[in-house]
Amino acid sequence: MVKKGAGRTANRGVSDAAVRERSALSVSVHSHAKGESVASAVFVCIILGEGELRPARILLVEDNMPQTPPFKGQLNTGGYNNNLYETKEEGYPGLYYHDNNLVSGSLEALIRHLVPTVDYYPDRTYIFTFLLSSRLFIHPYELMSKVCHLCMEQQRLSDPPADKLRLRKITPKILQLLTEWTETFPYDFRDERMMRSLKELTLRLASVDEVYKKPVGQMSQGLIRRLTVLSQYEEALVKVNATAAERLTTLKAKPQAAIQRDLLSICNDPFTVAQQLTHIELERLSYIGPEEFVQAFVHKDPLDNDKSCFSDRKKASNLEAYVDWFNRLSYLVATEICLPVKKKHRARVIEFFIDVARECFNIGNFNSLMAIISGMNMSPVSRLKKTWSKIKTAKFDILEHQMDPSSNFYNYRTALRGATQRSITANSSREKIVIPFFSLLIKDIYFLNEGCANRLQNGQINFQKFWELAKQVSEFMTWKQVECPFEKDRKILQYLLTAPVFTEDALYLASYESEGPENNMEKDRWKSLRSTLLSRV
Template sequence: MFAQNADAVNFCREGRDRMFSQLLRLCREWCTSIPHDFRNDHMRTRLNELLGLCSVDQTFKQKATDLQINLRSTLNKLDKYDKAVKNLHKTLSDNKQRPIQSDILERFSMVGVDEILLALADNDLADLGQNRNGPGCSISFYVEWFNRLSSFAATEVLRQLRKKHRVEVIEFLIDVAKECCEIGNFNSLMAIVAGLSLPAVMRLKKTVIEFLIDVAKECCEIGNFNSLMAIVAGLSLPAVMRLKKTHILKLYNNRLYYLSIMEMLIPNLVEYTMSGQRLKNQNLEILQHQLDPSGNFLSYRATMKAAQWRAETVGSTQKIVIPFFVLLIKDLFLLYHSGIRTLPNGHLNYIAFSQISEQLRSVVKWKTANCTFPKNAAVLQYMLISSLYGEKDLLLASFECETAESAVEREQLKKLKNSS
């Protein structure tokens, strides 16, 4: 290219400026999208050589200088992030309560598209979150953040020895998950729901039943009679009613309370049926829809599209979109490996790579969204440095909250104690 424009026939200022502009644009896109490539001294030297050829006048020289300054700033930011995360892991492994940065592990913006592409080249998706020292370490840190948030939700529930407090924690976490869904933070939403869905939490029949009773009361008070009747019908099933030790019988033994519910229900139920309206309990159904894996997470994908549309709407104040990261990587992995990347003539499959680039373009857009929510450093620090229960400790804590009732649970508890 330089030789052609240096020829006397082809040489002209307009052609040279056009070529240098295109080269600068290429270098700028490269430095912005794949900054990890320039952590190597050799690559930085070659980039400086290329930019030096483009610096033919003061205007191009200034543009090249600005590009180099921005690249150095980006690389310094990445280096600081890596050091901060590694120091955090050392802090957690040493179990020391030291001050830490309040804005590191949870940052989706630190995951680079170049890291994603390198991770996609691996043939085993299970190894994705194992690399802490290579070029894809930000991905492994972000996957660990998801796992930590999930374990945190389960641990906080099982730390509460009183049933009333466990119910309050579950209700609070569901409200947090609902808020995450409303603002577009689907990764944290899925992490919280995954933690509440662990066997150690789900086996707490007394806690879950009391929570459902509280939900039924709330449904009655707000006029959501469809959900009220559905919950009462489920709690009235023989498999649930046989649990005499659980406190569900209080709801049915207290006739005055039950009659007061029916007194409120009957006239309103007629009005509800006549109007044909369908009221829903948002707190529960939003979570149920997002968790539903049927149709390849069809409900989640529909909600995700709505969040994208909302973020792209002119004048919208809600620009944040944080996807369910593991599912995003899985989609990209299948897209990368399902098609032919190289054609028989040696050319790249443009259609296949265009589909991948379209997904990655969305990732870049989501990463650059400006977060207007204030950070609560104390809460985030507690989430990052508080000790969490492992899988075995979660089950042991679960059996401390509610004793083993069936023979299977008693055998499971015996094995857990013997292995301790």
């Protein structure tokens, strides 16, 4: 509990000091937009958390691999086990197993293991895991080229009299593999080289028998539809960001004219706002491809001689857009609190956002919850002691406790497990919602990636690591497929996405104007900010 007049300086989950102290430790996912360096720093702090940096405790969930049955075996998470046995499977030399689990292999052997034969179809969990992790070692278009070559090789293995029978057995399996690839990793096919290889192989499959023309066409149409929807989403994001930038420009030019409304004047129901935040979260989650988690932290493979190996890889743009949304929401919360001139109004805004955060927690929207807490814990907000003295903070203290970063976010991880279990046994679409604290999810994947080598000392690919990576990403895939059950409110959504937000300097100036500086350092900063910011108006 915060005592009256004490502000919000104690027990803060994310402090500005921590942001500055950890800014040098940034991982590769951050906002690149001009003027958003502060937002990027907030994201870095959240990713790295408070206290010592160590590999995150990984939550492994066996259920719901995308389009796959549960994993057949539970891998030892304690690290790589050296007690390996070479596979006895004929035709797959170079693959190593332990307790019937594939743990390592050469790249060529792993690629061959992906390709169906007349008598073999790869386990679907293997397909997802290999397609997810292979991009660390080979371009997707190069992998597709090799797969196409091996598939065509399979079609030519038998004597002419047996060709038709063999083709009828192998063609549905090859088509199924391509279908799984295009459905789970559609963004790979934005590369024209991928599309050329796909077209070449599907034309060959369709020529085998008339019966395959329809499924080939359905697969191609489904892929085109997914890529079209993605392009439309990206265009919509550009428009939304342009509108937000335009409104910010208007705010700078005519501050008083621009500030005619705030969120409370549009909607004063915390539950409705929490529902609209959930709409935004689920929409942006749904467009993040599983491969973006790998590409966000990709390093050059030491055995790859191609110096430009990663130069043309798809950037993790949808993942970055989602991080940008978190930063925007945090700054929007701080802006809404610092803008009102009257202390009573500021207190009412804080209480409103506390209620919104609580509703987000109840829904299972942990990302918006943490963004709101982060915004309320920014220094320009936390220093408003007179404002905080008017607020009963018991509800906020409970929420902060739930998102406390100590013990590697133990309280949050416990709540997340509860929400995940509720989702599994859900009787309604509302109970299925699980929106993780996204920056912590990235942190977990980052430390998993950094904590284990991609290759073993003998040069073999450490596939045990990639089973664990796939388990983490597959859980996310389940969460992102949930459709939001709440009715959309266009006016609220438009405000949340495009309302002007202050920079850190503008927030400090508004804070000082509301409650004056308390020491010489704050006075000097106030004078400096008034000189620089107000002179631009």
